[in-house]
Amino acid sequence: xxxxxxxxxxSAFQDDELGPVRSREIQxxxxxxxxxxxxxxQMKELAERLRAEAPYYRAPDxxxxxxxxxxxxxxxxxxxxxxxxxxxxxxWLGAAAAVMVLVGGTWLLTSxxxxxxxxxxxxxxxxxxxxxxxxxxxxxxxSTDQHTVKPxxxxxxxxxxxxxxxxxxxxxxxxxxxxxxxxRPVAALVYQHRKHLINVFAWPDEGADSETxxxxxxxxxxxxxxxxxIAYWIVSDLNSEELSAFARLLVTAGxxxx
Amino acid sequence: MxxxxxxxxxxxxxxxxxxxxxxxNECVLPYLDAAHNLARYLLRDGHDAEDAVQDAFLRAxxxxxxxxxxxxxxxxxxxxxxxxxxxxxxxxxxxxxxxFDEEIHTVGETASGPEEExxxxxxxxxxREGLDRLTVEFREVLVLRELEGLSYKExxxxxxxxxxxxxxxxxxxRKQLLLSxxxxxxxxxx
Numbered sequence: 001x002x003x004x005x006x007x008x009x010x011s012a013f014q015d016d017e018l019g020p021v022r023s024r025e026i027q028x029x030x031x032x033x034x035x036x037x038x039x040x041x042q043m044k045e046l047a048e049r050l051r052a053e054a055p056y057y058r059a060p061d062x063x064x065x066x067x068x069x070x071x072x073x074x075x076x077x078x079x080x081x082x083x084x085x086x087x088x089x090x091x092w093l094g095a096a097a098a099v100m101v102l103v104g105g106t107w108l109l110t111s112x113x114x115x116x117x118x119x120x121x122x123x124x125x126x127x128x129x130x131x132x133x134x135x136x137x138x139x140x141x142x143s144t145d146q147h148t149v150k151p152x153x154x155x156x157x158x159x160x161x162x163x164x165x166x167x168x169x170x171x172x173x174x175x176x177x178x179x180x181x182x183x184r185p186v187a188a189l190v191y192q193h194r195k196h197l198i199n200v201f202a203w204p205d206e207g208a209d210s211e212t213x214x215x216x217x218x219x220x221x222x223x224x225x226x227x228x229x230i231a232y233w234i235v236s237d238l239n240s241e242e243l244s245a246f247a248r249l250l251v252t253a254g255x256x257x258x
Numbered sequence: 259m260x261x262x263x264x265x266x267x268x269x270x271x272x273x274x275x276x277x278x279x280x281x282x283n284e285c286v287l288p289y290l291d292a293a294h295n296l297a298r299y300l301l302r303d304g305h306d307a308e309d310a311v312q313d314a315f316l317r318a319x320x321x322x323x324x325x326x327x328x329x330x331x332x333x334x335x336x337x338x339x340x341x342x343x344x345x346x347x348x349x350x351x352x353x354x355x356x357x358f359d360e361e362i363h364t365v366g367e368t369a370s371g372p373e374e375e376x377x378x379x380x381x382x383x384x385x386r387e388g389l390d391r392l393t394v395e396f397r398e399v400l401v402l403r404e405l406e407g408l409s410y411k412e413x414x415x416x417x418x419x420x421x422x423x424x425x426x427x428x429x430x431x432r433k434q435l436l437l438s439x440x441x442x443x444x445x446x447x448x
Binding site (some may be wrong): 008009010011012015017042043046047049050051053054055056057058059060063064066067068070071072074216217218219 | 273274279282283284287288290291293294295298299307308311312315316319384385386389400401403404405409410425428429432433435436439
């Protein structure tokens with residue numbers, strides 16, 4: 001094989017896309033040609049630099065929320081009525097469209113609230129998580145201090161929510177807000193892990209202690225635990241392993257507090 | 259206005275069933291990051307990329323009944339890339355860029371080709387800058403290959419071109435990028 005032919009195929013050779021026969025021919029040539037070997041080295045180095053230096057642009061949380069909401073809202077419109085809001089197709093309406101699907105979603109939620117069961121709670125908390133990321137209403141009280149956040153709920157709730165400082169484990173507290181799930185006010189605590197936000201919904205539950213494996217809805221992971229008379233619903237786009245680990249930390253910390 | 263005459267939009271409006279929503283969440287939604295990354299590199303603008311991805315997802319939702327395969331990533335990314343290229347054509351018609359022509363962009367194989375010349379002039383830039391300056395068709399295959407790790411077959415599916423074209427675009431894209439990121443004073447090879 002001539003150098004010219006080899007150089008032309010080096011890129012595909014490097015990607016292992018040439019097939020065994022061609023690859024062997026190239027390899028044989030490379031074994032005896034310093035020039036082509038050098039060219040391959042440069043190409044490999046470029047691939048490494050690309051992976052190391054070119055940023056990977058992850059989707060921002062707000063976009064994730066809009067997209068998940070759009071899919072869910074399409075399904076709920078199909079369930080609730082045959083009509084479609086034509087304007088949603090024009091995405092660049094941006095905020096306006098987001099408000100529209102939000103209204104649709106809330107409407108559906110109200111009708112779902114009559115349904116009981118963990119499935120409907122899961123839908124509610126995921127929806128609430130998305131809403132909290134979408135607008136500016138992530139927190140009512142912004143503080144990384146559990147001793148500021150916990151008393152804030154006094155008088156707003158008929159129970160005292162477990163608020164723990166988990167910053168040493170890599171999950172700093174961001175703040176809290178009052179939320180509404182299953183027709184009752186609940187505590188929503190916001191934690192962060194790297195770039196991921198975690199919403200913890202908590203309310204009293206006299207049921208036996210229990211935990212369920214992480215589930216996925218609309219691209220978010222949901223962990224549910226009942227512990228020491230408190231029901232925890234934990235929602236995030238964090239991977240399910242880390243979210244489960246966070247749930248364990250949270251429940252254990254809540255236990256110590258009592 | 260909402261109808262663009264593409265397959266799947268004709269006939270009465272349809273919606274996800276619960277099962278379809280689950281399947282969509284499982285097969286397509288996990289590739290949101292890949293979709294955003296591709297759009298960001300193709301359009302080189304954060305706002306445009308977000309708009310395009312949202313646009314592409316609404317399109318994917320509308321046409322999900324046309325998704326038969328198992329490869330949700332390639333399916334989604336092809337919608338994203340088509341959405342982006344439509345936007346780029348819009349920009350081009352307002353005079354921003356030169357239309358890609360496989361022939362023209364494949365002729366300049368010699369060291370004095372116009373692209374190589376351009377690449378050489380702007381050498382010593384970072385890999386990231388070099389990537390941004392490549393013709394969008396070259397940038398596309400490089401991002402899909404190096405950052406997403408797609409096979410040639412998958413890239414061909416996303417870009418809607420034959421595998422041979424993927425192969426030659428990657429080879430040429432790499433060659434140009436190598437020229438543009440070569441450190442100052444480095445000797446040329448070949």
